[in-house]
Amino acid sequence: MSRTTRSVVAALVVLILVAALGFIYASPYIALDRVKRAADARDAQTVNQYVDFPALRASLKEQVAALLTRRVDIQKSGNPLAIIGAMIGAALVGPLVDSYATPDGVAAILNGIPPRGDPGERPPQAGDSASASAANAPASGVTTAQQAPKAPPQTTAGYRNLNTFVVTYQHGAGDARYxxxxxxxxxxSWKLVAVDLNG
Known part of the structure; x- marks a missing residue:
């Protein structure tokens, strides 16, 4: 094998190695894009490939329960009716978690609409508009997570460590992050496994 041939082969090996490493590095960004598109389209089969629903359900249960506990702690010295409302919300954690551990819930989470822990809360359904959600809430007694934001949230994404990738959402400088x-x-391959409602 001539020196020129060896140089070309070495260059090709280096190029292939760099491309493979680039693909491995970009893989969570690709997974995020695919699961978001599938969730927006309510393609349950594809969403199932990118979401670990038992892990997500456990995370949501823990996060929403902690959110409600903080709410009760803040309101202890305040209005007793607010405390009763928070306790009712705690009793409804299971149905709220079940409603968010769905393609609709995943779509809401990945579009900047996380659960807030309100009694009867559910994620917006496919095709829901903000006005339809607002109109539906008083009549049915069930609230959607929140009205769809007018502008997309500020989103940052990156590796927390070699095996964990985190996407953080915030609507404005003073708004809560998750x-x-x-x-x-x-x-x-990557899977959505948890939500951190504290940012």
Whole structure:
């Protein structure tokens, strides 16, 4: 093998290695894009490939329960009716979690509409508009997560460590942040496994 041929082969090997490493690095961004598109389209089969629903359900239960506990702690010295409302909300954690551990819920989470822990809360359904949600709430007694934001949230994404990828959402400088957490599931596969409502 001539020196020129060896140089070309070495350059090709380096190029292939760099491309493979680039793909591995970009894999969570690709997974995020795919699961968001699938969730927006309510493509349950594809969403199932990118979401670990048992892990997401456990995370949501823990996060919403903590959110309600903080709300009760803040309101202890305040209005007793507010405390009763928070306690009712705590009793409804299961149905709220079940409604968010769905393609509709995943779409809401990845579009900047996290659960707030309100009694009867559910994520917007496919095709819901903000006005339809607002009109539906008083009549049915069930609230949607929140009206769809007018502008998309500010989003930052990056690796927390080699096997954890975090997407953080915030609508404005003073607004609360929350994060969607993905875990590596193989070399280039990632799954949504948790939500951090504290940012």
């Amino acid at each position: 994060s969607a957490i993905f875990r590596r599931d193989g070399l280039v």
